[in-house]
Amino acid sequence: MNFTIIEKSLNEINADYELIFVVNKDLNHKFIKDSKEFEFYNFKGEGVLNLPSLRRVYVGIKNTEPESIRQGVAKAFNAIKELNVKSIKMASYVDSCYKMSFEAIAEGFVLSAYKFDRYKSEKKSLNLAEILISTDEFGGKEIKLYEANLGLNHGKIIANATNFAKDIVNEIPEIYTPIKMEEDAKKLTLEYVNLECKIHDENYLKAQNMNAFLAVNRASAHPPRLIHLKYTPKNESLKKIVFVGKGLTYDSGGLSLKPSDYMLTMKSDKSGAAAAMGIIKAACELELPFEIHAVLGATENMIGGDAYKPDDVLITRSGVSVEVRNTDAEGRLVLADCLDWAQSELNPDLLIDMATLTGACVVGLGEYTTGVMGNSYELQSEFKNFTKRSGENLTILEFNDHLRELVKSNIADISNTASSRYGGAITAGIFLDKFIxxxxxxxxxxxxxxGPAYTEKAWGYNQIGATGAGVRANLYYLNKLARNYEKGNK
Structure with a gap:
């Protein structure tokens, strides 16, 4: 999909179709052309009005903020995707930031066009190939071409990285094993000269006393992998940032077996690792000024005669002992060892882990929101503020000492599940904090x-299945950090 900014009015540009946004129900704007059709179809500036005979689609949006643009683009794309439309033209819609306004246009189209049809016998090709954007701007602003083109480029990079993560998550468990994740990590290094990859096998894990990680893997026919990707910037690094991703390529629940309907979609339990890979892929293309690492704990949680058991006590890499009360609370065990390894081996300035960790987070926040936890409210607030234009929804969940009491164990240093059913997302975060x-x-x-990593219904520019949750939010955060460093604010 190509994006071109054309220094002509919208009417002077030729395309198969035209997209017009109706902003805040303003039906009297200069871009509006079909008032008679509005009256006939009772269109009030909300929703979508597709006029195939006129080769135009109108989409109502609340404002010109980036997420409104993304959602508007998605609605337009879904309205015309079955038509033989190869090119579409639209005006410019600029909010407070020129770059992000155009970034949102590119993200909206590229994310909306994603599909996972690898196992479909009949595949539908995408007709839309050209997005032509006029410098004719909704509010009459003069377009800053450098910022606009930079935004389009960054938008494509970020959206493609998100779609890259979606492909990993959507792939079936028969195919996507820890060894396949290893192969994909190695392939990335062939694309980017400033990216390195080290693979650590089960023998290394044993030597490192990563016994919690190994316990989760014990009943799997596929060996585990600790995958370490490192991006090195061209110039001296301003900061070392480490992402740790939960890479459960399949989670049956282990001996604490999930009900069959809960087991379905558990190929998505590798979403944290997939997001980390997407982030580091985009970092290479964006040429971010930070040294960035991705640490992926790849394994399966299966059942069998050698499976780890409730009542086991595991001695982690850090020396902390863990009482196993539920083998389906396995992701935090893998992350415990991976987080400890990342701290002692990499000495990060910033450490971020991503995981499809708890159903409790979905219950508490819904399917569309990520829970943000940690010990520094300042860091959590900064992350939430810097990422708010990414389109990903985030809510801060605060630790408290009363909930810390719930993960205490009578026979070990900590239990892998809480003694209460309440506050499960936070008690899981508190468990991880024990290893920081x-x-x-x-x-x-x-x-x-x-919640947002994998859903069984389409929403906005997200299709059924994987969404690449975490990729855009973290890339927006990194871009904002980079801009602040350039301005001397950090």
Missing amino acids: KDEYKDKWLHLDIA
């Missing part, structure tokens, strides 16, 4: 992406 060293307490964020 004192010097990193205020440098760590935990993102529970269990």
Whole structure:
């Protein structure tokens, strides 16, 4: 899909179709052409009005903020995607930031066009190939071409990285094993000269005393992998940032077996690792000024005669002992060892883990929102503020000492599940906090992406299935950090 900014009025541009946004129900704007059709179809500036005979589609949006633009583009795309439309033209719609306004247009189209049809016998090709954007602007602003083109480029990079993560998550468990994740990580290094990959096998995990990670893997026919990707910027790094991703390529629940309907979609339990890979892929293309690492804990949680059991006590890499009360609380065990490894081996300035960790987070926040946890409210607030234009929804969940009491164990240092059914998302975050060293307490964020990572209904520019949750939010955060460093604000 190509995006071109054309320094002509909208009427002077030729295309198969035209997209016009109706902003805040303003039906008297200069771009509006079909008032008679509005009256006939009772269109009040909300929703979508597609006029195939006139080769135009109108979409009502609340305002010109980036997420409104993305959602509007998605509605237009869904209205015309079955038509033989190869090119579409539209005006410019600029909010407070020129770059982000055009970034949102590119993201809206590229994200909406994603599909996972690998196993369909009949595949439908995408006809739309050209997006032509006039410098004719909704509010009469003069377009800053450099910022606009930069925004389009960044938008494509970010959306493609998100779709890359979607492909990983959507792939079936028969195919996508820890070894396949290893192969995909290695393939990335062939594309980017500034990206390195180290693979650590089960023997390395044993030598590192990563016994919690190994316990989860014990009943799987596929060996585990600790995958380490490192992006090095062209110039001296301003900061070292480490992403740790939960990579459960399939989760049956182990001996605490999930009900069959809950087991369906558990191929999505690798979403955290997939997001980390998408982030580092985009970092290479965006040429971010930070040294960025992705640490992926790839394994399966299966059943069998050698499976780890409720009542087991595991000695983690950090030396903390964990009482296993539920083998379906396995992701936090893998992350416990991976987080400890990342701190001692990489010494990060910022540590962010991403995981489809708890159903409790979905219950508490809904399917569309990520839970943000950590020890520094300042860092959590900064992350939420810097990412708000990404389109991803985030809510801060605060730790408290009363909930810490719930993960205490009578026979070990900590239990892998809480003694109460309430506050499960936060108690899981508190469990992970046990493995964060004192010097990193205020440098760590935990993102529970269990809700938005995979849904069984389409929403906005997200299709049924994987959404690439975490990719856009973190890339917007990194871009904002980079801009602040350029301005000397950090």
